[in-house]
Amino acid sequence: MPSQPTLTGDATDPTGTTGGTSGPRGLSARDRDRPARGPVRPGTLVKIALMAVVNALGVFGVLAAWREGHMGILASMVALVVVADWVYFSKRTLPLKYILPGLAFLLVYQVYVVGYTGWVAFTNYGDGHNSTKEQAVEALLLQNERRVEGSPTYPLTVVDRGGALGFAIVEDGEAMVGTADDPLSEVPDATVDDDRVTEVPGATVLSRQDILRRQSEVTSLRVPVSDDPNDGWVRTQDARTGFLATPTLQWDPEADTMTDVTTGTVYEATSDGSFRSDDGQRLNVGWRVMVGLDNFRTAFGDERYAQPFVKILVWTFAFAILSVVSTFLLGLFLAITFNDTRVRGRKIYRTLLIFPYAIPGFLAALLWSGMLNRSYGFINQVLLGGAAVPWLTDPWLAKLSVLGVNLWLGFPYMFLICTGALQSLPGDVLEAAKVDGASAWRTWRSVTLPLLLVATSPLLISSFAFNFNNFTLIYMLTGGGPRFADASVPLGHTDILISMVYSVSGLDGTAAKNYGLASALSIVIFLIVATISAITFKRTKQFEEIS
Amino acid sequence: MVTTDVTASSSTAPGPDEHRMPRRRWLAELGWRHLVGVVAVVYALFPIVYVISASLSEGGTLTGSNQLFAQVSTSNYEALGGTLFWTWLGNSLQIAIATGVGTVLMGAAAAYAFSRFRFTGRRVGLTSLLIIQMFPQMLAFVAVFLLLIALGNVVPALGLNSKLALIAVYLGGALGVNTFLMYGFFNTIPRELDEAAKIDGATHAQTYWTIILRLVTPILAVVALLSFISTFGEFIIARLVLQSERNWTVAVGLYGWVSALLEANWGLFAAGAVISALPVLVLFLFLQKYIVGGLTAGAVKG
Numbered sequence: 001m002p003s004q005p006t007l008t009g010d011a012t013d014p015t016g017t018t019g020g021t022s023g024p025r026g027l028s029a030r031d032r033d034r035p036a037r038g039p040v041r042p043g044t045l046v047k048i049a050l051m052a053v054v055n056a057l058g059v060f061g062v063l064a065a066w067r068e069g070h071m072g073i074l075a076s077m078v079a080l081v082v083v084a085d086w087v088y089f090s091k092r093t094l095p096l097k098y099i100l101p102g103l104a105f106l107l108v109y110q111v112y113v114v115g116y117t118g119w120v121a122f123t124n125y126g127d128g129h130n131s132t133k134e135q136a137v138e139a140l141l142l143q144n145e146r147r148v149e150g151s152p153t154y155p156l157t158v159v160d161r162g163g164a165l166g167f168a169i170v171e172d173g174e175a176m177v178g179t180a181d182d183p184l185s186e187v188p189d190a191t192v193d194d195d196r197v198t199e200v201p202g203a204t205v206l207s208r209q210d211i212l213r214r215q216s217e218v219t220s221l222r223v224p225v226s227d228d229p230n231d232g233w234v235r236t237q238d239a240r241t242g243f244l245a246t247p248t249l250q251w252d253p254e255a256d257t258m259t260d261v262t263t264g265t266v267y268e269a270t271s272d273g274s275f276r277s278d279d280g281q282r283l284n285v286g287w288r289v290m291v292g293l294d295n296f297r298t299a300f301g302d303e304r305y306a307q308p309f310v311k312i313l314v315w316t317f318a319f320a321i322l323s324v325v326s327t328f329l330l331g332l333f334l335a336i337t338f339n340d341t342r343v344r345g346r347k348i349y350r351t352l353l354i355f356p357y358a359i360p361g362f363l364a365a366l367l368w369s370g371m372l373n374r375s376y377g378f379i380n381q382v383l384l385g386g387a388a389v390p391w392l393t394d395p396w397l398a399k400l401s402v403l404g405v406n407l408w409l410g411f412p413y414m415f416l417i418c419t420g421a422l423q424s425l426p427g428d429v430l431e432a433a434k435v436d437g438a439s440a441w442r443t444w445r446s447v448t449l450p451l452l453l454v455a456t457s458p459l460l461i462s463s464f465a466f467n468f469n470n471f472t473l474i475y476m477l478t479g480g481g482p483r484f485a486d487a488s489v490p491l492g493h494t495d496i497l498i499s500m501v502y503s504v505s506g507l508d509g510t511a512a513k514n515y516g517l518a519s520a521l522s523i524v525i526f527l528i529v530a531t532i533s534a535i536t537f538k539r540t541k542q543f544e545e546i547s
Numbered sequence: 548m549v550t551t552d553v554t555a556s557s558s559t560a561p562g563p564d565e566h567r568m569p570r571r572r573w574l575a576e577l578g579w580r581h582l583v584g585v586v587a588v589v590y591a592l593f594p595i596v597y598v599i600s601a602s603l604s605e606g607g608t609l610t611g612s613n614q615l616f617a618q619v620s621t622s623n624y625e626a627l628g629g630t631l632f633w634t635w636l637g638n639s640l641q642i643a644i645a646t647g648v649g650t651v652l653m654g655a656a657a658a659y660a661f662s663r664f665r666f667t668g669r670r671v672g673l674t675s676l677l678i679i680q681m682f683p684q685m686l687a688f689v690a691v692f693l694l695l696i697a698l699g700n701v702v703p704a705l706g707l708n709s710k711l712a713l714i715a716v717y718l719g720g721a722l723g724v725n726t727f728l729m730y731g732f733f734n735t736i737p738r739e740l741d742e743a744a745k746i747d748g749a750t751h752a753q754t755y756w757t758i759i760l761r762l763v764t765p766i767l768a769v770v771a772l773l774s775f776i777s778t779f780g781e782f783i784i785a786r787l788v789l790q791s792e793r794n795w796t797v798a799v800g801l802y803g804w805v806s807a808l809l810e811a812n813w814g815l816f817a818a819g820a821v822i823s824a825l826p827v828l829v830l831f832l833f834l835q836k837y838i839v840g841g842l843t844a845g846a847v848k849g
Contacts (some may be wrong), residue, residue, distance in 0.1 A: 043752060060702075061701065061702055064701045064702055065701045068700050068701050070697065070700065070701050072697075073697065073698065073701050094660075094664060094666075094751065095660040095661075095664040095666045095669070096660075097660075098656040098657060098659055098660035098664075098755075099656070099657045099660050099661075099672070101652070101653045101656065102653030102654060102656065102657045102718075102721055102722035102726075103657070103722065105653070105715065105718040105719045105721065105722070106679070106719055106721075106722045106723060108715075108719060109684070109691070109694075109715060109716050109718070109719020109720070110679060110682075110684055110687075110719045110720060110723060111679065112694070113684070113687045113690040113691050113694055113719070114679075114682050114687050114690070116687075116690040116693065116694065117686070117687045117689065117690040120689065120690060120693070125693075333583075334583070334584075334587055337580045337583045337584065338580065338584065340576075340577065340580065342576075342577055343577055343580050343581070343584075345584075349584045349587075349588065351832065351835075352588045352591060352592060353587060353588065353591050354831065354832075354835065355591055355592060355595055355828075356591050356594075356595075357831075358824075358827060358828045358831035358832065359595070359824050359827070359828070360776070360779055360780040360798075360823070360824060360827055361780050362780050362782055362798045362801070362802065363780075363801070363820045363823065363824055364594070366801060366802065366805045366816065366820070367594055367597075367598050367817075367820060368594065369805065370609055370805065370813055370816070371594060371597065373609060376608075376609040376610045376613070377609070378597055378612070378613050381610070381613045382613050382614075408590070408591070408594070412591070469683055469685060469686065471685065471782070471783050472780065472781075472782045472783070472798075475782070475783075476782070476802060476805075479806070498685070498686065501686075501688075501689075502688070502783065505688075505689050507688075507689070507692060507787055508786075515689050515693070518689050519689050519690065522686045522687060522689070525686055526681075526682050526686060529681060529682075529683070530678075530681045530682070533681040534681075537677065
């Protein structure tokens, strides 16, 4: 793999295990076959120690994944450990030795996550559609249970089998044992005393104290009667007698229907991942299915979302563009002001002007949210002499406030980069303009500004992309509010797309979780940002740097 | 960055200098610049002065903080001891430092490989990095959350409510954002140096650790700092991942104070804000010239 001729032989690993022993310097074959010359390098020891740790952690992870039955994670862990061993113990993988650590993190926490976002965007994942169909059926049957009237009770013993709680009952003189995951089955060699199981091979009978300690576990335990969940399960309330409970819903795998046995209503499985009756009623637990472009249709077409979405999209662009323009103009103006070597104390001015930029963004936003408070804030109370201007609660003023705070936060950055750009302008060009008799204004318009824009435009565009997703500022300052009056979803006038995604996802607890729609909106943002970035890259020819 | 002579920089508001220039001309050419400068400095600093004053006010309420420096008391700072603030600050520093160090180590190693070795997949690798960095990790927070739920079932230390998991998530963004910044810088170090070291019998690892890394220290400092600063202020993923109060970072904790009871917690918040701004501020002022260099190379504060 490494095609670099000069680096083959001793090119092995970043910790430097093999010395300059082999290859191009014409050593004899015997020399080369010797494993190491002289004492073992400390690097080798470090490498072996590190790889031992990696392998140990890997084995631990693999075992844990096996125990949880999580095959996807298991496969990834095996792959990571195998690749790591191959890379660091083979001599043919030099570049990978340097790239692998970062690459592993990148693959798991960025590439996979982005891909997963893409997948979720096409599903109905969220509240009510959280899991697979089998799990949804199971949850529905459990939720809708009732005690079978007139059914017999069983003498019951609580047992612990391999760490899992279970019941041992006696039915028609036969001892049966089961746990939550393992249906009741006959255990012929269990000891039955006075019509009650007292001993079970391979399991311990819980004492009265143990039962009291684990009371809630015992009373919520359901031990299925058979593999068919429709048959019901054994439960207990006093840990001494068990009763049979059956679901009021009857699951028919062949017809793919749920039947409510009390009312006779039939719920059919639909393609959107839930059970629906003929009169349009739905059972409250559904499952995850692919819904195609539905989430995108909701974002653009459903009136609950579409109207706020368009408003928020427009405001996101306005916010990002106005932020860049306002900070750039102020920063440029200040840069020009101090770009005169005759001004005394420039260094002090500059240092003081950087301060807002050195304050972490979240602190600044929180600070301003207090200062702009309508009733008690510094701006209203002191600067405006007790006025009650609704800075953060009026739709337009809130937008103005967001822009104002972002101007305060962002102008020092623009000031810095404009200063840098002005100082690196080629002197001869300016000289030439002077010699040609151009006025100061003309020089500025036709020479300085264009050169300045060329130098700063990539930064302006990345600043745009940054502000496009400036979640912290919006969330900390206004929380997206004031809320839209007409919308049923928790969105507001200063929400930008990324904060809309956050609200829609429901992860902050203000709305029902809707991972599918949130991911679809993420994809929309990604497409916008990627388009803009792609244009930038083309302009700045960054791709051509790769040679 | 700036070449001002020492004597000139020591005074901020010099009087008109009649020896060199008549007063009218001074006003027209330089005086207005000082006027603008003073206005800009006031604009830039008054919120900072305000928060310092609020942190020193006795009552600790929003209303009570409006009179600047009416009282000077350390009661708010003392009250921080009764909260989880110091735990949060410790968490933030741990997470930000670990992320900063990890980012530098992994980013520099990858940049070295891309800059010095020629291997199959190199161009594809660089191009993919460029494309991947367009997708901010923050955008995929839903998927990050779901991934951590799954991982947490298997290895709790990598799941929700673990600082280690949060660091791992942040490190996932390390390569995409920083490799290019570093790659460009590595390319400016002449290859002859590597070759000379090689001829002297150094392994590639020795070359990397003892020669190249020393020469690229400025870019390492920039990347470590920017990574530290953006991690310190990161909110959205930290909020999702760190669920129990003891594990919160400063950003999550202070947001909790302000969003819950703005009026009553204001003094506490102000004191906490002053303290948590200090590490970043100090780094910034001392390493100004590195940061400015890094900024113009294309990084944006988070």
